[in-house]
Amino acid sequence: MNDVCALPSEPYNLRVVCHSLGGLVMLIQCIQRVREGRPHHVRRLILLSPAGFHMVIPRMFQPLVYVWRPAMWYFKRVWRQQPLVYVWRPAMWYFQRVWRQQAFPAFPVHLPTFMARLLAFKLTIDTSKLPAVGDLLQSIARLLLGGDRSAWDRALLMPHYAAAGMPLLSSWQVHHFIQLYTSRRCQLYDHGSAAANVAAYQQPQPPVLSECFHALRGVPVHLVAGQHDGVIPPVNIRCHYEAMQAAGVDVSYREFDYGHMDFTFSAKEELGYYVSSLLSRT
Secondary structure, eight states: OHHHHTOOSOOOOEEEEEETHHHHHHHHHHHHHHHTTOOOOEEEEEEESOOSOOSSOOGGGHHHHHHHHHHHHIIIIIITTSOOSSSOHHHHHHHHHTGGGOSSOOOEESOOSHHHHHHHHHHHHHHHTOHHHHHHHHHHHHHHTTTOOOOHHHHTTSTTOBTTBOOOEEHHHHHHHHHHHHHTSOBOOOOSSHHHHHHHHSSSSOOBGGGGGGGGTTSOEEEEEETTOSSSOHHHHHHHHHHHHHTTOOEEEEEESOOTTHHHHSOOHHHHHHHHHHHTOO
């Protein structure tokens, strides 16, 4: 694009603020660009409760770690060979026409039909009008999410969650999360075989990001954790901090009295002032 537009090779530098999975994505982006010998155009990174290290995960995710692999094996080896007859037709069309073209099962994790989303979001709205029921569901959510104090009921009332559509989560993202937890390492996605990894990364094993943090030298990195974050607890963020310190990265670490989702839609003045002060630095 620079050649087409006749622009300088590095026309800009960015100061990036990202949250949760977005933090892991930016770490991958910056490190991979350096590995490829290309500029990443990032001057400063502010990572709010970033994903990557998952030494501790919420209780509700722990059964998923043991169920996901057998389920993926079933869908890959059995379902594609002998699809069930009495299954919803659009789902069968998807599995037969789209899924068979994938080397590894990939499908969107979401409520697939308009009616399912309508019922789910209508239930959320109704419970929000009943304080006692809302408090009960909030307590259950905190129990399952490791004591996370985020207002998850408010999160589900955001405009992008509606009967007409909702955000999707790829099954590959879920599988990557399980790999991060079971390996206890911050690494790229393992494609399952040496040949597939060589095709993707030019090496039989996926690159370990924490071993490549030296690529971030020269870019100030500011890690922020939530003291009441049960999805990505502070112990996981401190793993980032220790690995970056060992790699010689200019890194800082700070905690706020927040849950996981509070960084996005319940941010208070203290967090806004802290982020603004970092962005104002040269």
